[in-house]
Amino acid sequence: MGVLVLKRRLGAKILRAVASPLRLNILRMLYDRGSLSYTEIMNNLKLSPSRDAGRFAYHLKTLTSMNLIASDPNSRKYYITELGRSLVEFADDIENSIYGEQMLVRTSRLAIERFDRNKIAESLVREASVPADLAQKIAREAERRLLKLGTKYLTAPLIREFVNAILIEKGLEEYRHKMTRLGFPVYDVTLIMKELSRKSADVEDVQIIAGRRVMGEYTLLNVLPRKVADAHISGEIHITNLGSWILKPSIFMHDARFFIQYGLLPGSPLKINVTERPKSLRSAFSLLINVLQLAASEISLEQVFDFLNVFLAPFAKDMSPEDIKEEISLFLASINLTVPTEASFGLEIGIPQFLAEHKAFGYGGREVGIYGDFIDESLLLASAFLEGLRESLEKKPLLNPAVIIKIRNGIHGECEEILRLAHELAINGLPYFANLLPKYQRYASYAAMGVRFIGDWKRDWEIDTIRTGCMDEVIVNIPRAAYESDKDEDKFFEKIQEFVEKGLEALRIKYHTIESRANEGLLPFLLQRKEGDYYFRIDNSLSILSFVGLNEALQFMIGETIQESSHALSFADRVISFLTDNIERYGRKAGMRFKLGLPYDFEAATRLAQLDIEKYGLGTVLTQGERERPYYTNLNIVPHYAEIPLEEYLKIESHMQKIIPGSHLAKISLSNLEASPEELFSITRSIIDHYNIGFYTYDQPLTYCSNCQRTWRGKLLKCPLCKSVNTLIQFERETSRYRLETV
Incomplete structure (x- = not known):
């Protein structure tokens, strides 16, 4: 009985010891922060050493005597005991029972x-x-x-x-x-909706952009190393398609033969029924539309069907030109309306030598000879595609899908007729041209974005150029390296190397992350299998490291732009050679397919320029464009509107495309030219004969009037017919593809 009384008295003393709010605060402080010295406790409690020392010492002594805290003689610090810890938790439980339930x-x-x-x-x-x-x-x-x-x-x-x-x-x-919680403020969502409404977007776009932003934040916070994420945020590099970086590749090169032979495979991951092998040109087109629609959810930017007119040629046998043209017009319109990604088609003017002896597949996926047997049908299809595009120009221009005209057998005969038709479209900026006459271009395949696939990885054109894709692109800010170096060349190249390593690390992580998505079954369409082989050959996929602002960096470092002197061009070559050496060395070490390219993302050119202006000021930073919308040179190293002779521009572009093989596109501006198809055809002849530019297009801004349903060349502020201002929509090619701008 005496022991029980003593225990009760001790319990009462302990409770009295913490009855003081100050003593309870001391216990909580030691509970939360660990061991603290006499001075540290006093300072944290905001007590005065001169005024409160006696009172504070009394409180410490009380807690020590009740074994709620103890002191370490070596460190001379106080720490909380197990009894003190239990008492803090008990006090918290009491508070929670009173207030927590509310x-x-x-x-x-x-x-x-x-x-x-x-x-x-x-x-x-x-x-x-x-x-x-x-x-x-x-x-x-x-x-x-x-x-x-x-x-x-x-x-x-x-x-x-x-x-x-x-x-x-x-x-x-x-x-x-x-x-960290992912997402963004309510105000930002409101801004997104307002911005998209000005761009004639729809509610689905709001959801998509919101989702991409969340995934982008997740990638920066939890996937990329801190130094890489910080490099993107600060503007040393720009990671494109951040919202889908860990989900899907950016560009894919389809093989129409796969689906002609097998139809759409039903495999368990795919929520589709068996689609029969095509038995007509119409059913073949329908099949390819289904392919583009199904694959769109697994590809972020662009889908390409190369050699399209060759692979479809067996289905055009014995068809009239009028029937073929009608089927193609329906095909193009359907893609334009229903495929959410960019699409492009490579059209051959003839049959490539390396394809001529390959088995051809036609009706029901059956073998019907070799593709060399169908040269007339392939030319007829190429011509019909261009006719279909020409008809669209009478109203609103058909900008998706894009058409790539592949020149590999010179200009003569029926090939010349098709090329002349292509140049009638070129005055409106529509087709792209791939010059495949140089030996090093023989096996090249292009996406309209400018990305180039060539048979230099596994040394097999088929494995290296189709059923593969571009994982993505990271862009290096060359002017930032110049500003950081303060015109010291050694520091300039050191900074470039630092940025390049971070960019390549991001690309390496993307590659392995997409491999993980494939293993998780999240890319069911691209990873469908036939005869043990996956449709998407991930191992052969390409990753692009590109750069912006080389011209501005040259101007800062040596006071000259690339088009002004041979010295500037030589310095540019040194920079590009340095970039290439670093990329190739990293690629060999990682066992991955890396290439140096020019960027197809205009957002990077504007974002990086704006970040540099914020950091260094308008007095230091050199940019293109207007003050309200500055940007760095990007896809075209020479500023797009530089006043230099066309021959000089083509000479520089030819040189750059040879040493920047991953992605490139020469945009030949028609803004200040009253060009005719014949004049453009003459330029193409010159490119083929003298400049060997691999990939180019004629760039013409377009204005569409929704009231008159007519398209006009140039950027107009008023419709020439109805004189309306508010019904105009402009189409401008900032990088490789046209983008819509409301006037």
């Missing part, structure tokens, strides 16, 4: 629940792998702070913000990184 939480599952600090601890352990003891400490601290708010209604994001603030205060940055 706090309601709206969870991320859209449910209303009573507050429970254990759920905070569980989240810390599950999401960030925080040790259980530490998680409980943080949860208790968050609970105390939330109770002080006095609110009866909490949200999951608010609680997470408190937890993250505590993690930052404790220096637990890695845990905080993993606990």
